[in-house]
Structure formats: C-alpha cells, structure tokens
Amino acid sequence: MTRPRRDPRAERASIQVAGEARPRFDRTARRTGSGRPRRDPRAERAGQRVAAEARPRYDLSQTVRFDAAVITEAQPKAAAAASPKILVLDDPAFLVAVVPDAPGGRLSSHDRQVLGAARALAGREGGVAILTLGACEGVGPAGADRWLPLDAVEGYDPATQAARVAAALTALAPRHILFPESLDGGDLARRVAVRMGEPLFTNAEVVAANGLVRPAKGRRVEQRIAPGLLSTVAPDAVAEYGGPPREARPLPVEAEAPTQGSKRIVSAARVPADPATVPLALAEFVASAGNGITDLDTFRQVVAALRATPGASRVLCDAGLMPRHTQVGASGTVLAATCYFALGISGAPQHLQGVAGCEHVVAVNTDLHAAMIERAGLAIVQDAQAVMPALLKLLVQEAQGTGDETA
Amino acid sequence: MTSLMPLTTVFPGLVWLMAALALVQGLRRAALWRVGAAAPVAWLDGLVKLPKRYLVDVHHVVARDPYASRMHAVVAGGLLAASILTALAILPPIAGFRPYWFVVALAFGVTAVGSLLVGARRYPAKQKRLSAGRFQILPFLLVAYAVGGTATALLLAFGIGGVFAPLALALAAAGGLGLAFEVRHGPMRHAAAGALHLVAHPRPGRFEGRPDTALQPLDLDAPRLGSEMPADFTWNRLLSYDACVSCGRCEIACPAFAAGQPLNPKRLIQDLVAGLSPAEPAYAGNPYPGGRPAQGERGALAGLIGPDARIHPDTLWSCTTCRACVEECPMMIEHVDAVVSLRRHQTLERGALPEKAVGPVTELRQSGDPGGRPLSARTDFAAGVDLPVMADRQQAEVLLWLGEGAYDLRYGRSLRALIRLLREAGVDFAVLGAEERDTGDLARRLGDEATFQALARENIATLQNYRFERIVTADPHALHALRNEYPAMGGRYTVIHHTAFLLELIRAGKLNPVRLPDLSVTYHDPCYLARYNGETEAPRAVLDAIGVSRSEMARSGKRAMCCGGGGGAPVSDIPGERRIPDIRMAQAAETGAGIVAVACPSCTAMLEGVTGRTSEIRDIAELLLQAVEAGR
C-alpha cells in the first residue's frame, strides 16, 4: 500500500527523448524505470532444467535462487550505473523544494525518501529542487531537478541556518516544501515555518498530489490535508525515487544570506555514543550472552571487537556474572536495536519479549530447537564458546590484513 | 528476715512485688503505644474471647512446632500456676495450710522442667532462627525463679526454716524480679503485649474462622497517607509488634528471605519495635540478607524508611504480600499490613515507587492496564472462540472475570481451556470484554491506594449495569479484590474461583472427565487462594476427580510457598541471590511429579519462567479439559 500509484503519463514523459521536435520515446529505459528487470519465464524455465537428461526434468528449487538474485541486483546504485541517461526538465511548471539533513554531505535514506515524496508531488510537470547546506553528493540520482547549494553555517547555530533556508526558500517560491521529520530536519522545518509564518503539516506518512496523511491523537486518527506549503515526511513511509537520474541543475542563490548573529550559544560539541556504555534501550547493536557462555572475558572481548553494546540473559544477571543493567527481556530492558546477536541464549518467552523490537537477530546456540534459533535471521547451531574465539581471531586477522594492504 | 516477717508472707509478697514491677514496666512501655493513632477496639468482646483465641488460634500455630508447643505449655502454664498459687498465699489461712505448699512446689517444679526445655533450645547452641540478645538470659531467670520457688515452697511445706530459706528465697527473687523487669524491653514483654494484642487485635475476624485478609481502605482525605514513622501506626498495631517473640518462624517461611532479597519479616517487625524507642536493646537475630547495619534516628516521630533510615526501601519492595509470615506467626502479628501501610506512604506521599514499578503503576492509573494495552485487546486470546460479551447480553448466570492474565500468551491457553469447559458444561456465561479494567490489585499492593480506589469505583459502576448471579475468575488476585476488598468500596458480589466452579460442575455431572492415572501431578497453592481465602480443597478435589496420581510438596495448602509473583514483586524486581520461582520449582521437583498444577496466572507466568525446569506447568482447567476430551 505504500507504493505510489503508477502514473502512466509521467512514465511516458520520463522516457521521452529530449530535444526532438517529434516525440520519441526510449522504451529501453522502461526496465530501469520500474526498478526491476522484467521476468523471463522461458529463461527461468530453461535455467531450471536439469542438464544431461533426455527427458526434460526441472529442478523447481532453482526459482528461489533466481528471485534472490533479482532482489540483490535491484540496488539503486546498480540501476544508476546501468543507465547513465540523465533526465532533463527544462521548464518546470512549478517547484517542490526539499531540504534534506544530508549528514556529512551524503543523503540519508530518509532524505532520499523525502525526494521520492517530492517527486510524487511534482508529478509530470513539476520539478524537484533540493536545498543543501554545504556540498552534497548524489542529489541528481536521488531525483532532484534543481539544486541550490547554500553556504553551511559554522558550528551549531540552527537559528541562523533556518534564517538562511527561509530566505532562500522565499526567493525560490516553490509550491511545496518538504523536510524529513528527523531530529535535525524536524527542528529546521519548525524554525522555517515560524519564520515564514506558514502552517506546517508534520510527519506525513502518505504524500500524494491529492493529499497528505499524518497520524494524530496518539495514532488513533489520521488527518488528511491537501498539500500545503510546508510539510515534514515521516521516516520509512514513502518510497525513494526509483527512476533514472535527474539533472540537478545548480540554481544561483539570489537571496542574501543572513549572517550569523546570535552569540548565545557558547559552545557545542558532539559526544558520540560509546557502545560500551550507551543505555541498552538506545543501543543500535547488542551482543548478548546467555547460559551457554562460561568464558565471559572472551565474550567481553568479542563485544568490544564488534563495537556492540553488551547484554545478558536473566540467568547470568541473577548469578551476578553480568551487571543487572545489562539484562535483556521483559523484566530487564526492552531493546530497540537494529541487530541483536545472541550467544548461547535459548530464548525464554520473557527474553524474546525484550528483543521483539529488534530488526535483525543473529543467534548461536547448541540447541536446534531453541526459540532464539527460530527467531533468528542467521541461526548457527554450534557451541557459542567455540565460535567466540573464532570470531575474535577473524576480526584480528581482518584488522591486520587491511593494515598490510594500506601500508 | 524471717524474724521480722514470716516466710509465708514474704514469699507471696515477692510475687506481688513481681506483679507490681511487671505492671510498672509494662505501663512504661504502654506509654509508647499511646503515640499511635486511635483505633476502634471491641474491648469487652476481646476480653471474653481471649482464652479461646489463645488456646485455640494461637495454639493451632504454635503446635506446628511440637517441641515449642510442649515447652511453652509447661513453662508458661507452670509459671502462671505457681505464681498465682503463691500470690494467693498472702491470705493467712492458705499460707498456714502446709499441703498447699506441696501443690505450689509441684507447680514450680513443672516450671523448672519447662525452663530447662527453654534452655535446651538456646544452649549449648541456639537454634538458627531464634534471636539471641535478651532472650538468651531468659532460661537462667526462669530456672532461678522456678528452682528458688520450688525450694522455698518445699521448705514451707516441710516447715523447715533456717539458713536455707533466705537462700532459696533470694534465688527466687532474683529470677522472679528479673522476669518482671524484662516486661519492658526483654523477653517477658511478649506475654503482656501478646495477651493484650489478642484482646485488641486489629483483625478480630481472624479468630472467627473466616479469612480476614482484605487490606483496610485508606481515607484519601486524611492529613497524612500511610505510615512514615511509628506514630503513624494505630496504637494496637504498635502493641502487636511488641508481642513479637523473635522466634523466626516468619523468616523461615518468607520467600524473599529465602531468595536472599533484603527482607526478613522478623527483622522488619523488630525494626518497627526498635524505631519506637531509643532505649530498645540491639537486635540479635538474622539480618536482612545482603546485610546492612541498622542506622538512622529512633523515636516515635523518626522516619522509618529511606536509604539512610532504619528500613531500606528495598526491604519494603521485596515483599510479595504472600502472608506466609502472618500464617506462621504464633503472636498473630500482621506483617503484610505493616508493609502495605509503609508502602502507602512511600507511594502516595513521596512518589518513591521502585524505579521499575513506576511504568506499570502509571499505566494502570492512566489506562486501566499495567501494560498500557488497549482494554479491548483483553479478549484477543479468544480469537476464534465464541465469547459472549455482557454489553450484548445484559445478563448471564456467570460473569467470567478474565483478569490481567488474559493478555499473556501462555495464560491465554488456560483461559481458552476454561472457556471450552464452560461451553461443554452448558454454563450461561459472559465476559465484560473491553469494559473490564484491572481490579487494581497491583496498585493497591504497591501502596497506590488512590489508583486502586479509582479502578474499583469504575469496575463497580460497570458491574452495576449488568445482571449476573456469580463472578467466576481464574485469577486469585482478582478474586481476592472482588470478593474481599470491593465490599468496602461498595461492591458486593459472590465470587468463586474457577477450580471451585469446575468442581461444582463435575459434582453436578455436567462435566464427565475420565481418569488420567498416568499423569503425576503436584499442586502449587496460590497464596491469594490458599492463604488469603482458605481455599485449598477444591483444586485438589478436581485433580482427584480426574484421577491423576497426586503428590504434595513439603510446603502446601495454607503453608505453601509463594511463586514470587504477588504484591508487585515482579515489577519492583528487587535483586536477590536467587529467584523465588526457582526455589519453588526445586521444591516441586523433589516430589518427582511431571506436572506442576497451577491455578493462578501469576504462578503460571513465574513458574513457566524458570529455566531448566523438568516439569510442565499446567493450569487445573487445562488438565480437566484434557480429561474431559479424552472421554469423548
């Protein structure tokens, strides 16, 4: 349901070969346009045929492999490399502006989703303009027709930054402006909104030309509105732009850049999260020890080498082998990690409740029938005690190996 | 001495002097009770019933330790008899009657034997559960008084005077006056306070043969909520703590103590006693596990709870409110009431709930469920099962109260089994569905009386809309709240536990289970069913009806050990050396039974959570359903 509806007109327009009097269409572009190669049932069938037999026999399990290959190939980068043809939009009827976070000069996946949303709003006639603070790579392939690189603000000064963005946006006069509803993007959007005196539609989960939808009242209702000037887009709600790369033609910035005025912020410094000490509930990657682990020193070394946050099952905490605050589970900490690496944990129901929110689970356990093995995306039936030293060795080898190459 | 006054007058005079000293010492102590709050006491009724309460109810508990029972009967009986007989001899006609002194000597002799029994418990080495301290000199005082008394009485009986008489009398005086002196701070306080406690007991219902276990509602408009200092307790509660004999039966029964959590009920009561007066001698029993020296101010107005006060908050939150200590206490002390009263102050006045309990209690207050789950999700366990809802029916014979267990994946299985049994038996029942809120049990045990009362009012208002004859529930905690605690809030219902209801259905022939003799089962009594409500027979009768081979754990029935799931202990989660459910499952494993039968969602969850257990956890409804289905 999240897939934007197909717009045959737009698709057709996107494959039109530019700069010719008679409309010509490049139909080869269509494949990449939908983001996936077309299936060839004949070829698939032929691929399944077991060789060297007079009577045709087919190994139907081969299909799985074929599909898997399709999925891995469908990375946006691969698609970009395959078709260098750049789409040019000369005279957009209107602009949809996007102000991405672009941490470190790179678009985040959330930024690309916002560009995808902007593309949906721009439709056939509109153009997508991106405003970046400082340099940014890959804005064209992500779907930007125009690009306004603004000067980055020195240090942490969100107010000045917002003033600059607001000035540039006022000069640009786009029909819609989209921000990512992230920590920084959400902050910037609100600052720009109050500066421009315009209402802001926040956290849109559906972005389409006929309306934006956001959750409200504690996700008990959703509100739909016709797209206004300012909106923020929720993460992981709208698909990225999947079409051919766009021009990203630089636009001159006509607005004068407000200078940094406020001296009220004395200093600002980033304190990166230390995986060893970050609260378990916030950790991104948790490696956890259970009853199957007896050598906790090695476990701690593995955790440090993986740059993971240490966790433990209740049994180890009860026994005093691991500190109580590392306990994962219903009575300990409920995780929101991206990955949970369970070493020697069978997975009691209360423990599984604690990892229910983890996106990926990797489990090492001797018991094939353990619940944790069932839950894991990668499950290894092996003694965790034996796997840990092997992991350590491999990590050390890798570090040394790459050290030699670069030296 | 005899020349000034005859021995026949001096000896009874000694006893009168002892009585006077005891009275003075007792009154000095009693002055401290007067700082407590007022409490309604049915004095006359209590006095009339004192002998029965002592001889029946107290004896029932004391007799669980046959040695202690015999010891106490001999020494207390002898002491009382000998002292009263001697005191009566102040009347000259009696004093002059020589055979009378033989009887007195006999009484003193019995006391002497009893004194030796008392001493044997403490020397050469005292039993582990007993406290040392002043109790260690009790045998010597008793022996001195008894032997001195015997000798004096014999001298009088035989009419011998001379040098022996002053010696014997001096011995008796030393022992006797020592005993009387000890009424204020020493071992003999238990006799005075204990007797008065039986008269002015805060829960007289206990002696009427019905379980008087409901927590007393708190007036939320009172100037101060709960107990912060000794003066916040009612005077008869302060009196009851003085009755403590430091026998340590409670600490043996306490699951938190066994698990190495920082709670020792004896120490807790003794801290309440010691908190009352700076003059109280030092505690000499087993400490709170994880030992922490007593500190902080003492006195009627000194705070009792705090990291730097006499009682650490963790001690308070370790209690599972299982009442095992109350059940074992020969002095009829109500430990759980004390714990809840102290918790009430912590929660209501200071907002000092244990960190992990804040979430569940907040959700309970804001959304009517400790997990913050939608009330409509309570019936999700019954997806695909036809579950009649009261809102559609308006009336039903039986209202099935689902309780918090309904949200639990594992317990949903038990409830589905129960629902299928009700269908099988053709019972006209319905549930409240999304209208059912938590009974407030968790909030109340954790001291949040305000939330409990709010939830109780809402539930009572909901129940008022429907017509039903009885409430059946599989959750003993809900049963206790609805049956025993809602009446004080204005809701009176006939509430019956599912095991009792299933037994009824079997006996009425509506359920026809076959026998499953291959199953070996041991039944774990839920505290809130067995101890709080005295129901131990129905679950066992159901098990016997399906013919399983049933064995009993060493601790069962009203003396069963808690699973650790009550009183908010799982959400407070105070660390200990072991876990209570692990201990309980080890006890179950000793029976060799393959199945541990349970009858409570908390027990199910706690015992299921034991890692490396060898036996299955099955609700009685699940076992009965298996037997019924096997018969088809």
Added chain:
Amino acid sequence: MTIVVLLSAGRHPVSGAPVLPRMEAQAIRIAASLGEAVGLHAGPDAEAVREALGLGLTRIEHIALPEGLDPVPALSARLAALAPDLVLAGRRSQGGAESGVVPYALAEALDLLLIPDVVAVSGGADTLTLDQSLGRGALRRVSVRGPVLATVHPDAAAPHAYAFGKARRGAVELVGAAATGVDVPQAIVEERPYRRRPKLVKGAPTGGSAAERLKAATGEGGSAAKGRLLVEPDPEEAAREILAHLRQIGVLAGPTKSNS
C-alpha cells in the same frame, strides 16, 4: 533561577484518557533537578495538567483559554512577565495534532534561544549546559548563555512516580483569562481512524510486485523472518558467516574501513 515548564492537556495514546504528556513529566524531572519550577498551562481547564503537581511541581499557573484558540499569544504574554531563565516543553504534544510547533512559535515571539530534543540540563543561571539527543545515545553538548527554551526528548530520564499526596497539596492558580485570541488555523479537511501502513523495508525494490516486496521483506528481516540456518558448522566458517551477515545488515563496519 526561574524555571517554567510548559504543560499541555494530553491524551493517553491507548486509552484516550486525559493525562499529562510523558515528555512534560520528564521535563518536570529535569526542572526539579535544577531548582524550583512553576508549571504554565493555557487551556479551557487545568484538570489534565493537575497531574503535574504529583510529579514534582508545587504550583501551576493556569491561563483560561477557550477551546480552539491559539495558546501562543497568551503563553508568550505570561512568559514575558515571568522572564524565566529556562523554559522547558515537550518536543511534541500528546493526543492532539502532535506537530510540536508551539515552542518554536513562543521562541520566535519572545526571541528566545531554542534548543530542541534535550535529555539533560545542568548548570546555573549564568551558563546552562544542555545535552541534546542525536539519537541512539549520541549527544550534542550545548552551552548557552541567557534565557533558553528547551524541548525535551523521550530519551531523557524517565519521569518520577506520581505522588497522590503531593498532587493534593499542590496549587493551580488562575492567572487571568485570555478572552480574545486567534483561532488555531484549521486546515484539516478530513479525519478518520488511523490505518497502520507497512514500514518500508530497506533494500526492497521500490517498484515491484507485492510478491517480490514480500519476499524482500521476509528474506531480509522482520519478525517473521525465515532465516538462514547453519547446523554444526566449523567455528571459523560460522564466524565468517556472522561477520558477513552483520556487515550486510550494516551494524558492523567493513574490514577495509579500519586502518586507512
């Protein structure tokens, strides 16, 4: 130091009961660690925010404001009068539109420095140090001078427990009513029950058929993942598989990244 905590009438996300938003409860905890704070609420009644009295505030100022009016003018007028050194607010409201614009509007109206998504505040009246959440436990430590408005992030310390007795003793003072005001711009055209939409799965093709997206979803992750299973592999092989898998997920940096 004068501290004001902005309070709003929230609704419980599940039950819909009137409650104090959790982030404001967290703000009260932060305020309590710095000194005496006063609550400020503008709305039709103060019943929902009364809860704040049980969480550590002793006094709440209530500006009576009819339903549907923009609270910003009334709040900014009162804040200008109070001249606080620190104003704390939740980053989003709870139970309404949840757009989180009011603190920004107040900062704009009062020309206050606004620091968003704060998890901890320390320091005194002169210089305040605010720890700002950057997600996943990373922080930005910002030192500021002068009055500041900070919004509180959910990763701040959990709120204190509610104490019924304290709530009973605390006071809600009516500090004037804003009879006139500006309506909140009502541009919402349609409101209907929330429909949960599936989250996008990373690495899934943007187009593609439903079957392919499903396959991508179940092959890559998700709670219903049918994972890869290796039975009794060589420990070295297991280690290689694990590292490869962790890198594919993206939680472990590639071997070439180190030592460059």
